[in-house]
Amino acid sequence: xSIQLLISGISLGAVYALVAVGFAVVFSVLxxxxxxxxxxxxxxxxxxxxxxxxxxxPPPIYLTIIxxxxxxxxxxxxxxxxxxxxxxxxxxxxxxxxxxxxxxxxLIVNLLTIFFGKNLYAFPPIFENTTFxxxxxxxxxxxxxxxxxxLAILTILIFLIDRTRIGLAIxxxxxxxxxxxxxxxxxxxxxxxxxxxxxxxAGISGVLLAMKLSVYPTLGSQxxxxxxxxxxxxxxxxxxxxxxxxxxxxIIEIFLTYYFGSLSMPIILFxxxxxxxxxxxxxxxxxxxxxKV
Amino acid sequence: xxxxxxILLTLxxxxxxxxxxxxxxxxxxxxxxxxxAGGEVTDPIVNPDPILIGCIQDTSGGASIAGKPNEWGVVYxxxxxxxxxxxxxxxxxxxxxxxxxDAEVAVTNYRELVDEVGVCAIIGPPLSNxxxxxxxxSTEDEIPIVGHFMDELCxxxxxxxxxxxxxxxxxxxxxxxxxxxxxxxxxxxGVSSVASLYNISNAYAVAHEKPFMEYVEDHxxxxxxxxxxxxxxxxxxAQAQKIASLNPDAVLLCDYANQMVTAYDNLRDAxxxxxxxxxxxxxxxxxxxxxxxxxxxxxxxxxxxLKDTDTGTIAELVEMQMTETGTDxxxxxxxxxxxxxxxxxxxxxKAEDPTNGPEVxxxxxxxxxxxxxxGGKYISIDPATHRPTLDLxxxxxxxxxxxxxxxxxxxxxxxxx
Numbered sequence: 001x002s003i004q005l006l007i008s009g010i011s012l013g014a015v016y017a018l019v020a021v022g023f024a025v026v027f028s029v030l031x032x033x034x035x036x037x038x039x040x041x042x043x044x045x046x047x048x049x050x051x052x053x054x055x056x057x058p059p060p061i062y063l064t065i066i067x068x069x070x071x072x073x074x075x076x077x078x079x080x081x082x083x084x085x086x087x088x089x090x091x092x093x094x095x096x097x098x099x100x101x102x103x104x105x106x107l108i109v110n111l112l113t114i115f116f117g118k119n120l121y122a123f124p125p126i127f128e129n130t131t132f133x134x135x136x137x138x139x140x141x142x143x144x145x146x147x148x149x150x151l152a153i154l155t156i157l158i159f160l161i162d163r164t165r166i167g168l169a170i171x172x173x174x175x176x177x178x179x180x181x182x183x184x185x186x187x188x189x190x191x192x193x194x195x196x197x198x199x200x201x202a203g204i205s206g207v208l209l210a211m212k213l214s215v216y217p218t219l220g221s222q223x224x225x226x227x228x229x230x231x232x233x234x235x236x237x238x239x240x241x242x243x244x245x246x247x248x249x250x251i252i253e254i255f256l257t258y259y260f261g262s263l264s265m266p267i268i269l270f271x272x273x274x275x276x277x278x279x280x281x282x283x284x285x286x287x288x289x290x291x292k293v
Numbered sequence: 294x295x296x297x298x299x300i301l302l303t304l305x306x307x308x309x310x311x312x313x314x315x316x317x318x319x320x321x322x323x324x325x326x327x328x329x330a331g332g333e334v335t336d337p338i339v340n341p342d343p344i345l346i347g348c349i350q351d352t353s354g355g356a357s358i359a360g361k362p363n364e365w366g367v368v369y370x371x372x373x374x375x376x377x378x379x380x381x382x383x384x385x386x387x388x389x390x391x392x393x394x395d396a397e398v399a400v401t402n403y404r405e406l407v408d409e410v411g412v413c414a415i416i417g418p419p420l421s422n423x424x425x426x427x428x429x430x431s432t433e434d435e436i437p438i439v440g441h442f443m444d445e446l447c448x449x450x451x452x453x454x455x456x457x458x459x460x461x462x463x464x465x466x467x468x469x470x471x472x473x474x475x476x477x478x479x480x481x482x483g484v485s486s487v488a489s490l491y492n493i494s495n496a497y498a499v500a501h502e503k504p505f506m507e508y509v510e511d512h513x514x515x516x517x518x519x520x521x522x523x524x525x526x527x528x529x530x531a532q533a534q535k536i537a538s539l540n541p542d543a544v545l546l547c548d549y550a551n552q553m554v555t556a557y558d559n560l561r562d563a564x565x566x567x568x569x570x571x572x573x574x575x576x577x578x579x580x581x582x583x584x585x586x587x588x589x590x591x592x593x594x595x596x597x598x599l600k601d602t603d604t605g606t607i608a609e610l611v612e613m614q615m616t617e618t619g620t621d622x623x624x625x626x627x628x629x630x631x632x633x634x635x636x637x638x639x640x641x642x643k644a645e646d647p648t649n650g651p652e653v654x655x656x657x658x659x660x661x662x663x664x665x666x667x668g669g670k671y672i673s674i675d676p677a678t679h680r681p682t683l684d685l686x687x688x689x690x691x692x693x694x695x696x697x698x699x700x701x702x703x704x705x706x707x708x709x710x
Contacts, residue, residue: 118357257531
């Protein structure tokens with residue numbers, strides 16, 4: 001049973017990781033937690049659902065994911081233009097970013113509710129069986145896919161940031177935007193690239209979460225708390241740390257729920273988090289991107 | 294000369310004003326039918342003012358899947374009443390509000406409808422949390438509320454056992470539905486061990502789970518696990534694995550649609566292959582939303598047989614609602630809205646003044662008998678509980694291999710605790 005619980009915990013953690021990475025990538029450069037990410041995930045889930053429904057024969061899921069990634073990028077630019085760009089130009093205080101991102105998240109959820117209601121919609125199943133067995137251990141098909149996608153995203157992002165010119169630009173803007181501008185890097189373009197990455201992640205997350213759960217307005221925002229915790233515990237701005245923390249969070253949650261029940265679980269979980277952060281404030285990664293929260 | 298002219302003008306003005314005044318007085322709603330010298334009864338003078346009724350449903354919150362068709366049912370019933378002569382000639386004017394499945398918003402809705410709009414009665418939602426917030430308000434304001442708030446706490450004071458005077462339920466309560474389901478499971482399906490997986494923060498779920506377990510324990514069944522979750526949880530894998538390891542004959546699920554779907558999938562993913570017993574929220578779109586397709590061995594209570602086109606009007610109502618609103622799946626709540634409105638309408642028809650809260654309340658309590666529901670059954674309100682009498686039962690439904698809903702039997706219960 002313990003191994004089965006461990007697998008379930010990793011599966012649950014993979015879902016949190018998907019959200020946490022979106023948080024971490026924006027924080028790593030812009031140094032604020034983009035709570036609008038949850039709303040973007042929901043919006044992309046709807047986009048993917050209606051994209052699939054617009055064909056008499058639904059297209060393969062990877063095409064839907066590519067489409068929603070595009071929608072996510074577009075939405076990300078729109079949100080940046082509406083909510084963040086002016087704040088950056090005016091070098092506004094950190095709290096303004098926080099309020100702007102929360103506002104955008106609520107706005108998106110409410111717009112989705114107005115246009116689509118709170119009815120649930122289901123993606124057509126992509127797996128014939130929702131679980132598969134390896135030995136005596138049962139694995140969830142969709143959770144396994146989510147875990148693979150999360151790890152693939154991590155690998156691609158690490159490659160992108162460490163080995164490409166745009167990655168170099170992102171790192172330099174993350175360290176010092178003014179100096180990087182003197183070195184010939186355009187911070188605005190770099191920030192747009194970061195938002196494009198975050199938007200694409202929201203698009204991918206939207207479809208995968210919708211396939212696991214269903215499509216509804218609060219699909220993404222209900223995951224934000226756990227995603228945010230994972231990104232903080234992982235070390236704010238650290239992609240690898242966020243994924244590691246998310247999986248750890250999933251495992252702890254499953255074991256606590258199993259042995260202590262769902263009511264005691266959040267109390268014990270949050271106490272553990274507080275103790276961990278008191279001992280290691282920089283998170284699992286041991287470093288955090290400084291400044292804003 | 295000027296003096297005569299002024300007197301003449303004054304007389305003209307007075308006579309003119311008299312000529313322009315109404316020839317008949319404003320009709321009085323309390324005017325009784327009058328008899329002519331020949332003994333014939335003339336038509337009473339009908340009050341032209343509409344009867345203002347409120348309707349509070351969750352049309353944007355977590356239970357809007359049920360709330361929207363419920364509201365549609367109320368709107369359609371009022372339209373039908375008005376097209377068929379209204380309440381003894383008086384039209385009904387309906388004012389709808391969205392409580393968002395939030396008790397605080399529901400109180401604001403109530404105050405607005407009563408204080409600002411001036412409604413004389415309210416059709417309530419199929420939600421217990423908002424309705425329980427109105428029990429004192431409705432007594433204070435003398436506003437009858439008829440609805441589908443199935444938790445018995447909405448109609449009866451749990452401490453004294455006395456009814457809340459202005460609260461009336463128009464379908465079997467949570468307890469009755471759970472007793473019927475438990476009885477069917479034990480007697481017809483041979484279930485002897487059960488578990489439950491439910492949202493402990495949801496009054497609807499709690500009000501179903503407790504009586505179900507009481508029935509099972511009182512009938513020599515064994516309760517192996519009572520696993521819970523809360524609103525913020527999105528995954529119940531741990532609870533599902535615990536239940537699967539105990540392998541009860543059946544598991545009770547009694548939440549709203551999205552929690553039911555997750556609970557069902559988590560149980561099946563955990564390897565549980567036994568029977569799943571469900572509240573009436575297991576109706577579509579549950580069967581289209583679960584990932585483990587098609588759902589199997591599901592047995593759940595249903596207020597209406599939506600496929601029975603011979604009994605009642607529910608099939609016709611549901612079809613109309615689906616066409617008008619573009620809904621993909623049939624929902625029983627259309628019938629809830631209709632039935633609650635008809636129960637209130639019946640009382641208003643019998644009242645001398647249908648806007649008089651205490652009078653309508655008295656009739657609702659003591660004279661609500663055999664009101665034909667949209668499902669073709671009869672609703673009679675028990676004065677001792679303000680809920681339907683126990684001869685109003687529920688269907689037991691299941692999903693076929695083709696993922697079609699089918700009603701198996703109609704059951705009542707005389708068990709009570």
